Amino acid sequence: LVIGEANQQLNPRRLMIVVEGLDKVDLDAALRIFRDHAPTVTQVQAAMIFTFPLPLRHSDEYDTIRRSFDRDYYLHNFALRHADGNDDQEGQRTLAEIVRRRAEPALLTDDAIDLLVNASGGFPVDLVKLVSNAALYALDRVDRQVGSPAAVTVADAQAAVNDLRREASAPLTRGDWQVLRQRHRDRKLTNDPEVRRLLFKGALIEYSNDVQWCDVHPVLLSLFDHYSGE
Numbered sequence: 001l002v003i004g005e006a007n008q009q010l011n012p013r014r015l016m017i018v019v020e021g022l023d024k025v026d027l028d029a030a031l032r033i034f035r036d037h038a039p040t041v042t043q044v045q046a047a048m049i050f051t052f053p054l055p056l057r058h059s060d061e062y063d064t065i066r067r068s069f070d071r072d073y074y075l076h077n078f079a080l081r082h083a084d085g086n087d088d089q090e091g092q093r094t095l096a097e098i099v100r101r102r103a104e105p106a107l108l109t110d111d112a113i114d115l116l117v118n119a120s121g122g123f124p125v126d127l128v129k130l131v132s133n134a135a136l137y138a139l140d141r142v143d144r145q146v147g148s149p150a151a152v153t154v155a156d157a158q159a160a161v162n163d164l165r166r167e168a169s170a171p172l173t174r175g176d177w178q179v180l181r182q183r184h185r186d187r188k189l190t191n192d193p194e195v196r197r198l199l200f201k202g203a204l205i206e207y208s209n210d211v212q213w214c215d216v217h218p219v220l221l222s223l224f225d226h227y228s229g230e
Contacts, residue, residue, distance in 0.1 A: 003046050016047040023051040027059075027200055035061050038068035054206060055199040058191045078122040079209035080218075083187050088209055092117060098124060099131055107135070107150075112157040119161040121205045121217045126164065133160035165219040169227070171201060172220075177227040180204065180216045184224075189214040 006015045019041075022033060030053050033041065041050070050069075056062060057074075066072055079091040095117045099108065108116075108131070116134060120127035137156040172180075179194050183204055189195070189212050198204040204214050 003044060007045065014047055016049070017044065018049045020051050023053045025053065027053065027056060027196070030056050031059075031061060034065045034068070038065065042068060053200060055196045058189075058196050058199070060191075074208075076208040077205055078124070079207040080118060080122050081215075083207070083210040083213040091122060091209065095120065095122065095124070095127055098127065102128070103131065103135075108152040109154065111154050112152045115154055115157045115161065119157075119164065119219055121215075121219070122207065123202065123205065123217075126202075130157070130160045130164060133163055161219055165223070168201075168203060168217055168219055169223055172203060172227070174227070176201075176203065177224070180220065181224055183214055184216045184221070187213045187215055 003015060003017075022030065025033070034050075034052065034056070042048070052072075056065070078095050079088045080095070081088050081091075096113050099113050099116065112134065116127060116130045120130055131152075134152045134156045137159045138150065138152045141156065142150055175194070176198060179198060180203060183195070183198075189206060195204065195214070199206060199214070203217055203220060205217055206212065206214050
């Protein structure tokens with residue numbers, strides 16, 4: 001009734017509803033929403049946009065799900081490097097610009113921004129989290145050390161990176177580490193269940209600046225020797 005009233009008021013324009021956050025639910029819940037309940041969520045008489053978990057694009061159910069929706073749009077991650085390992089300067093500049101537009105320039109040193117950008121792996125959500133946590137470390141340091149520089153330093157940024165590393169590595173199994181090492185070697189994006197699971201966890205990141213490829217989240221690379229036994 002509310003949507004119908006809104007459409008009458010907007011006529012000839014049409015109400016648009018954005019359902020944000022469904023890209024963050026677990027894969028089983030996402031399947032129930034987009035596969036099992038597609039007729040329910042699409043019957044609303046309004047233009048609708050749903051966010052969707054990227055790893056589910058590689059599932060056997062994706063073609064079935066896609067037929068229930070009018071259009072699908074792929075919003076790729078920012079790439080910091082190319083599949084051959086060379087730097088992607090455009091991706092790095094874009095992510096650094098995201099930081100500089102959200103924070104006063106004097107609040108972060110250039111070296112700290114470079115560290116945070118490269119540690120994010122091209123995930124804007126991780127980049128925002130890293131910058132926020134680095135700022136908290138800087139505030140704590142300034143409170144404890146009179147005369148300490150107020151800007152986020154490399155040390156503050158590294159502390160935030162260490163936190164993200166602990167968070168990202170906690171749910172990984174020994175088998176996960178073996179898969180991560182293999183994908184770091186060949187950078188091949190496959191439709192294997194273990195790859196989909198690691199994409200959903202954020203331990204693997206999908207890129208599209210070359211052929212479709214993937215690589216390990218940068219914060220995890222330093223833990224290979226410890227966890228993979230090689």
